[in-house]
Amino acid sequence: MTAMFRTAGRLRSGYDTDQVDEFFTHARRVYEGEIREPLAGADVRRAAFDLVRGGYATSSVDAALDRLERAFVARQRQEFVAAHxxxxxxxxxxxxxxxxxxxxxxxxxxxxxxxxxxxxxxxxxxxxxxxxxxxxxxxxxxxxxxxxxxxxxxxxxxxxxxxxxxxxxxxxxxxxxxxxxxx
Missing domain, CATH: 1.20.1480 (hypothetical protein mp506/mpn330, domain 1)
Structure with missing residues (x-):
């Protein structure tokens, strides 16, 4: 399996790759409707991962979290406007x-x-x-x-x-x- 994000390098700390992969996989499944579970932009903003040597570069993951949060907020707005x-x-x-x-x-x-x-x-x-x-x-x-x-x-x-x-x-x-x- 290929890495979702670039790594920080073996000697530098980054976000735990397993935690990040699990979170983004879960968020994608929720966003695409495979899983019926409430997940909002605020939940994405509160996501936190352990720092470990050789983990994912924090800047790459943080930028992806920002985009993911925007996507969830945009969808929430769209659904709210459609209903109300x-x-x-x-x-x-x-x-x-x-x-x-x-x-x-x-x-x-x-x-x-x-x-x-x-x-x-x-x-x-x-x-x-x-x-x-x-x-x-x-x-x-x-x-x-x-x-x-x-x-x-x-x-x-x-x-x-x-x-x-x-x-x-x-x-x-x-x-x-x-x-x-x-x-």
């Missing part, structure tokens, strides 16, 4: 976007809770900059893509002024879902 109409889809997305506004309307430095004592978190200035871009997108029609949110990086910070990572990550996931629904 385009206007209902836009209302659905608007409702999802409104769930982001609670955080977006908070002042800089106060959008997310701090990390637990002794744990590192994200630099609030970096996270707040992304939040400003989201506000500009929603309120002023400025350009912003799901890829820009997905690839956003935040500096590390410690202490009470930092933002806890898990809530920021969950917020970004929700923003990606909304942006993918429009793209």
């Amino acid at each position: 109409g385009q206007q209902a889809w836009m209302e659905h997305l608007a409702a999802q976007a409104r769930t982001l506004y609670g955080r977006l309307s908070r002042p800089d430095g106060e959008r997310f809770a701090p990390p637990a004592r002794g744990e590192q978190g994200y630099d609030p200035d970096d996270v707040d900059d992304l939040c400003h871009r989201l506000v500009d997108y929603f309120d002023h029609g400025q350009s912003l893509t799901s890829d820009e949110v997905r690839t956003a990086t935040f500096g590390r910070a410690k202490g009470r002024s930092a933002y806890a990572e898990a809530p920021v990550d969950a917020f970004c996931d929700r923003a990606i879902e909304v942006l993918l629904g429009v793209e």
